[in-house]
Amino acid sequence: MKPARTRIAPSPTGRFHLGGARTALFDYLLARKTGGQFILRFEDTDRKRFVPGSEEEIIRSLDWLGITPDESPVHGGKYGPYRQTERREIYQRYAGILVEKGSAYPCFCTPERLDQMRREQEARKVERVRYDGLCRRLDPEEAARRVAAGERHVIRFKMPYEGTTTAHDHLRGDIVTENKYLDDYVLLKSDGLPTYHLSAMADDHDMEITHVIRTAEWLPTFPLHVQIIRAFGWEEPVWIHPSIFLKPSGKGKMSKRDDAAAIKDGYSIFVDDLQGLGYIPEGVLNWMALMGWGVAEDDVMTLDEMIARFSIDNLTPSPAGINFQKLDHFNGTHIRLLATEDLARRLKPYLTGAGLAVDNDTLLKVTPLIRERLVTLDDCIPFAGFFFKDGVEPSPEELVAKGLDAQQSADIAHKAYDILASLPTLSHQVAEPPMREFVERSGLSANQVFGILRVAVTGQKVSPPLFESMEVIGREKVLERLQRAVELLKKM
């Protein structure tokens, strides 16, 4: 396959969400797969909706995911500028060409007139509300004069009133639309900036984009876009329209309200939130890729594996409901795949962020103990926080073993103390055998005995394996904590 040039063309009007990220992923995979380029271009022609900071958020999110663009406003490239407001003259020139060719025309109708026109059509219950063609019927020379005189106007595309347009989507085949259901869409606004219809087609052409991957919300104007390209006489890219993401129930588009609910549960549809929630790029990427990309088996993949296996032929056209439980699964899976040093390095900020004093030696020893218990990175706080505290405060109630009372539990703790105190070190190889013997002799269950020790030493009922944990904590502290537990139990 020839090197593909793909692009993601977000508008900086809000936060960067999963849908945009998945499109970016597919773009990235196709570009890498074919040895081409992945481009980021900002479609910022809607100045009214511009949100400061959103460009930065998009770039930050792509970086974090590890799918950094080859060309963009910040990374540069030979096809720039990559921000549409900086390409204003280009669109005006292209709009002029279309007018000259007779495929577009200036329109002087005011918003008020258009509004009134629509209301009348609605009242008449016309099949399709569309521009009535008032300015389309203007004499071109008169129109040109009015434009030259500086009269406020837009440029509209001259859509044929009859016939059909056939557009081809790689996933869906030919899509045939009757032109009468289309409209004389505005290409250039009265502020001189283009609408998406003009700017995206022009830029994709100028930037030599070979494959346009965009979501299915563009399908209704797909025939328009194809017509614009044909009016210019340009070559069409390969069009790929995956479906949008649905909310977890599979019913309805993912919305801000759903996101508010998701955040409460520790999830978010915004990529920039995911790191803070403990997700790793590998997990997020793997999860996103599988929504809209059909993989028969062996669905755990790193980015490199995805590149190796990716094909636009395996993309699916049906809508996908997002499933955060599956995100958790892939996140945990990829955490377990990480090398110890790598995982430790990623864990550290969460621990220090929780106010814990982390030293690297201890962290390196702790990491293998908690690795398969982590779903998200921030899970390390409840699982391993006690390793980095001077003392623990076990609740007396939790120190009491099931089926025993406080005095019996104190007795067990005391005997355990004596055994451990007699040992030269508390490496788990040294400490575990005598404790097992003790369990045998006591007639109690390992569960009961080790349960008391666990709470005494870690301060919690759930922890990494007991003897490995004691080894990391160290003989001195372990004995100290056991003694303290005996005291607490005796006071009950």
Place this chain on the structure above:
RNA sequence: GCCCCCAUCGUCUAGUGGACCAGGACGCAGCCCUUUCAAGGCUACGACCGGGGUUCGAAUCCCCGUGGGGGCACCA
């Protein structure tokens, strides 16, 4: 209302006319392992939206319903 798209287990999906009494993954349930919690292993449950065609044969092709989604801006 009109137009467009989609349709396999609850969810993500494999399946491109016979290899399918439909495979995998998540979740769920049970069992094994086990000092807690996990991880891991095994097993179970679980779907071709409905109706017509085409064909010797249809999850796969066509039509009609139904359901779901998207779009109808000087937004993208």
